[in-house]
Amino acid sequence: MGSLATPERNLLPRFDWLPGQSSTLAAIHTRDFLQLYTRNTPTTYYEGRQGPTGFEYELVRRFASELGVSLAVDRSHHIEGVLDAVRSGAADLGAAGLVLDPLTPGIRYSRPIMSxxxxxxxxxxxxxxxxxxxxxxxxxxxxxxxxxxxxxxxxxxxxxxxxxxxxxxxxxxxxxxxxxxxxxxxxxxxxxxxxxxxxxxxxxxxxxxxxxxxTLAWAFPDNGDLSLLNRANRFIDRMRANGELARLKRRYFGHDDYLEYVGARRFISQTRKHLDKWTDDFLAAARKTGFDWKLLAAISYQESHWNPRATSPTGVRGMMMLTRTTAARMGVDNRINPVQSIDGGARYLKELVERLPDDIPSPDRLWMALAAYNIGMGHLADARLLADRQGLDPDSWEDVREMLPRLQESRWYQTLPHGFARGKGAVYYVRNIRRYHEILSYVTRSQRQFSPLIDNRTASRSxxxxxxxxxxxx
CATH class of the missing domain: 3.40.190.10 (Periplasmic binding protein-like II)
Known part of the structure; x- marks a missing residue:
């Protein structure tokens, strides 16, 4: 599936060998990149809203930065392919949900990383x-x-x-x-x-x-010197000692990393308690962008539950949960400022709508833009490509919605430019926002009590x- 390089560096000492002596680590510094083989899965490596992410990717990225080299990633393999690449020397290391097994032929393993x-x-x-x-x-x-x-x-x-x-x-x-x-x-x-x-x-x-x-561990070839393995072990030991390894584990695995499917009853309760204080801000953003203010309020609830200081484990923040990159592009210098966040999120959504092909009709282009707000325009494009391959209409939200869950299935995402994505999450995301929008629209048209709105009944490859x-x- 190709390689990806990250240019992050630091000024830590680079040398782990004697002058004039050839070593694995010396060869990596000569070519100026570390070659990682991994798997495109939610626990190892995948493309998130802010770009490449995943627990093991993040850990190896930090290791490459410590070495002062770029990181090249080949994510197109299953466990067997990763191990074969390590044995052959095509990979400097394998980080792919590998279990420490001393009996694995041709492999040396690092220090334990996690259980x-x-x-x-x-x-x-x-x-x-x-x-x-x-x-x-x-x-x-x-x-x-x-x-x-x-x-x-x-x-x-x-x-x-x-x-x-x-x-x-x-x-x-x-x-x-x-x-x-x-x-x-x-x-x-x-x-x-x-x-x-x-x-x-x-x-x-x-x-x-x-x-x-x-025990999770990294894999290294057993037919070379120990310079890279020793440096990796010291890195893992240091990450454990300074608490960074534990923080990374909490960030990726210490919570349920999914879009919370909140019931309508709780949404209505939160609307009664909190929406009034933000209504004017949603109205102002709506006047600027042309969206229904209730749609913007529904997006904000799905993203942050109307919490101006909300922060996700991946670093998106604020009422509209903007990434640093998106915030900078929208001119938002304080993501936890609710006025800036709502305004920036609304303008970003408008940008996504305008970036979609003109042939996509309304309201389909809005639903697709919401999906892109959640998983990125690249993954949305992959779903549209799948729809076209299947003889469906890539300009129809109904057809694209059917394809999004396939971005979680390896037999599909391995054929696509952007790889794995939580496509089902995007489907739930759009569905939730549409439901919240419908409830808010009803509430603004009616003086009834909120409780009647709730219907408890709604809630072979062998x-x-x-x-x-x-x-x-x-």
Whole structure:
């Protein structure tokens, strides 16, 4: 999928070898970049609203900055491909949700980075599995070469009838989707990976922890010198000692990283308590941009719950949750100033609407602009491209909305320029804003009490797997 370079540098000492001596680290400094192989997943690397992001990407980016070199990223692989690239020397290091396994041939591993807890997830409606015995009659999926396979192998020592299906062609979000739609009964993935995706799959439940926690680590070739590995280990030790590693883990995994699907009852309650103080600001921004002020209020509620000081784990801030880049482009110098944030967010939305092709009619272009506000114009373009490939109308929101969830499925996003995106989140985002807008429109037309507004009633890829039966165990 190509490479990406980040030019971030610092002035820390670069040398980790004797003068005149060749080393892996010396070669990296000579070519002036560190080559990373990773996976395009929500826990490793993906393109977010502010550009490339992900826990492991962020950690390696900081390591490259410490070395004083750029970072080149190849994100087009699954676990097996990452390990093969490390063994062959195509990658300086692999950071791809890899479990520390000293028996992996051709690989040296770094210091431990974080714990990985294998977890059984299952489809709602099944009898909840609570033990390994409960899994023996279920169709179970797992990613090949992952630590979750190790957990299953360990479990089969005491439960020889245990059978599962391994795949190296899918990712965790694919497995969760297959559990949700009935292609699998259950899957084994890491607990933190499920936490990031569970809101998009309400038909999938936590089961139980499978075995003991494993260890996330970086992979290095075992046929070279230790200069890069030693430097990486010192970097990890320092990040742990100064608390930066713990802060990064909290930022990416210490919360449910999804758009909160807030019920209409709570929205109406918040409207009664807080909207009046911001109405004039929404009206002013609406006069400047031509949008309905109630739409801007709905966007702001979805983004920040009308909290001027709101800050996301990824650094977007304020009533309209602007990134630094967007704020600068809109002339907003104080993102937590509610007047500036509302004005800047409204003008940014107008810019997105105007950037869309003229052929897209209203109101479809507004819904698409909202989706772009959430996941970026590049990912929206990918969804429109998918719609066109499928013989659908890329200018129709209904058709593009059907394609957005595919940005979370590896067989689709690997064919697209911008890769993985939380496409289901964008669908929920637009749906929520439209619902909030409708409620506000109703409220402004009626003097009724708010409570009557609430209706409590509203609220085969089997060929990709290798079945691992007891007689197929390694």
């Amino acid at each position: 990985l807890q294998p977890m059984v997830i299952y489809r709602r409606g099944l009898h909840p599995p609570t033990s390994v015995e409960d899994l023996e009659e279920l169709k179970i999926g797992v990613l090949a070469n992952s630590g979750n396979v190790l957990a299953l192998r360990n479990a089969r020592r005491d439960h020889p009838k245990l059978v599962w299906r391994e795949t190296h062609k899918l990712e965790n979000t694919d497995l969760i989707a297959m559990v949700a739609n009935g292609q699998l009964d259950a899957a084994v993935i890491y607990a933190h990976a499920f936490k990031l995706s569970r809101i998009f799959f309400p038909g999938v439940e936590n089961g139980f922890k499978l075995g003991q926690p494993l 060929s990709l797997f290798n079945v691992v039966a007891p007689d197929a165990a390694p």
